Amino acid sequence: MFELLKTENSARRGRLTTVHGTVETPFFMNVATAAAIKGGISALDLEELKCPVMLCNTYHLHIRPSDAVIREMGGLRMFTRWEKPLLTDSGGFQVFSLAKLRRIKEEGVYFSSHVDGKKIFMGPEESMQIQSNLASTIAMAFDECVENPAPYEYVKKSAEMTTRWLVRCKNELERLNALDCTLNKNQLLFGINQGGTFKDLRIEHMREITELDLPGYAIGGLAVGETTDVMYEVLDYIVDEMPFEKPRYLMGVGTPSNLIEAVARGIDMFDCVMPSRNARHGTVFTWQGIMRLMNERYITDDSPLDPECDCPVCRNFSRAYLRHLFKAGEHLAARLGVLHNLYFYNTLMERIQEALDNGEFAQFRAKYSPLLAQKRN
RNA sequence: GCUGGGAUAGCGAAGUGGUCAAACGCAUUAGACUGUAAAUCUAACACCGCAAGGUUUCGUAGGUUCGAUCCCUACUCCCAGCA
Numbered sequence: 001m002f003e004l005l006k007t008e009n010s011a012r013r014g015r016l017t018t019v020h021g022t023v024e025t026p027f028f029m030n031v032a033t034a035a036a037i038k039g040g041i042s043a044l045d046l047e048e049l050k051c052p053v054m055l056c057n058t059y060h061l062h063i064r065p066s067d068a069v070i071r072e073m074g075g076l077r078m079f080t081r082w083e084k085p086l087l088t089d090s091g092g093f094q095v096f097s098l099a100k101l102r103r104i105k106e107e108g109v110y111f112s113s114h115v116d117g118k119k120i121f122m123g124p125e126e127s128m129q130i131q132s133n134l135a136s137t138i139a140m141a142f143d144e145c146v147e148n149p150a151p152y153e154y155v156k157k158s159a160e161m162t163t164r165w166l167v168r169c170k171n172e173l174e175r176l177n178a179l180d181c182t183l184n185k186n187q188l189l190f191g192i193n194q195g196g197t198f199k200d201l202r203i204e205h206m207r208e209i210t211e212l213d214l215p216g217y218a219i220g221g222l223a224v225g226e227t228t229d230v231m232y233e234v235l236d237y238i239v240d241e242m243p244f245e246k247p248r249y250l251m252g253v254g255t256p257s258n259l260i261e262a263v264a265r266g267i268d269m270f271d272c273v274m275p276s277r278n279a280r281h282g283t284v285f286t287w288q289g290i291m292r293l294m295n296e297r298y299i300t301d302d303s304p305l306d307p308e309c310d311c312p313v314c315r316n317f318s319r320a321y322l323r324h325l326f327k328a329g330e331h332l333a334a335r336l337g338v339l340h341n342l343y344f345y346n347t348l349m350e351r352i353q354e355a356l357d358n359g360e361f362a363q364f365r366a367k368y369s370p371l372l373a374q375k376r377n
Numbered sequence: 378g379c380u381g382g383g384a385u386a387g388c389g390a391a392g393u394g395g396u397c398a399a400a401c402g403c404a405u406u407a408g409a410c411u412g413u414a415a416a417u418c419u420a421a422c423a424c425c426g427c428a429a430g431g432u433u434u435c436g437u438a439g440g441u442u443c444g445a446u447c448c449c450u451a452c453u454c455c456c457a458g459c460a
Contacts, residue, residue, distance in 0.1 A: 029412090031412080031413070033412095033413050034413085038413075038415090038416080039416075040416095055412075057412085057413080060413085060414095087412095089412050090412085092412075093412045093413085094412095094413095094414090096412090097412090097413075097414075098414070100414095101414080113414095114414040115414085140412075143412095145412075192412090218412080220412065221412095222411090222412095223411040223412090224411085224412095228411095231411095249412090250412090251412040252411055252412035253411055253412085254411045255411070258411070270412095271411095271412060272411050272412080273410085273411065273412080273413045273415090274410070274411050276413085277410060277411090277413065277415070277416095277417085278409095278410060278411095280415085280416050280417085281409085281410065281415085281416075281417070281418090282416095283409090283410080292407085292408085294406095294407095295406090295407080296405090296406070296407095326416095327405095329416075331416075333416085334416050
């Protein structure tokens, strides 16, 4: 159940209640693709990082260790010891990212496993069955994520197929949720809007999928090649087409500045690989902008990554030490970097919520949206 | 002392008469990363120059040659084996 608490222009402050707990919106989901946040972070760490929702991937877990195994272990939340809400992505993004290893047909997608090359088929029904076995709180629809830019005709056909796939997802999940043996009978299905950067296709597709009256809707196919300005343009017109009283999820986005801008346009949920991936590669986010830790300038810098941050890393370690760990290739570097970045993202969302609570989001946005996009000095 | 082998950019290591400022690794410096095939990828890295381009290099000093990192001589240093 989604409850809107307050709005400020298009921005919304809300609360999402699920069988696995209540989450304050807007929020950011921490990405644990293969049931672990890369960089050596466990569900236990996520607690300290103030993570509201963990996200895992259908495709990866189906391949290894298999959804059958995870089901036998009591579902993903039991398996990982993550007690709060969990969202599973459908494998739709892999239709995009594994471009060289798949073939798309009406019935679904034929992949060559990136692990051992084995042929696997995944369609809407399979994705739902797997996600049902994973027993996540929220299951995402199986869609085709198309790269930008793409030809109009292709995007149109793709979006139409994604609609047909969504109907099949809905039917299959209803069937599964009605079974006695289902681990989470309340599993929610979110639909995903596509249509590339074409306004008419986006809007038409959104209208079609909202007719299915799902518990939530996502915007997919953004931040996949188009410029940030184009992404914001799409948000500007598509959010108006989304049900007002349901959660709105912008998939795969983004930078701290992107999050603020998307919240301003009415988005409630996010996920992105950026904080964890960039951290592993030595780039951290701070309240003064982004920081490339491996830069020579930090070699004897005794201050914390971010003097404004009270994460476990900033409370204890110096930039000089972290830089050394990165240069030395120590695994600890990745772990500490990811801890900080996720804490930063989760704190950013908390501060956005606070600003909305206090009716000060406009000021917050004006100050931090440009600042967080800069390189710190 | 003798006999072999070797000295190439910060380090390691290719090249063995012209297409060599010199492959490749590492280190270094900078950049990228947006529903994770990513602890990954890209670029620069003798000197001068924004660049085009120019200048000086392959232990040292000579020599052969139109031309040498590559062939010859001497020297210096290193390594292995033998005394």
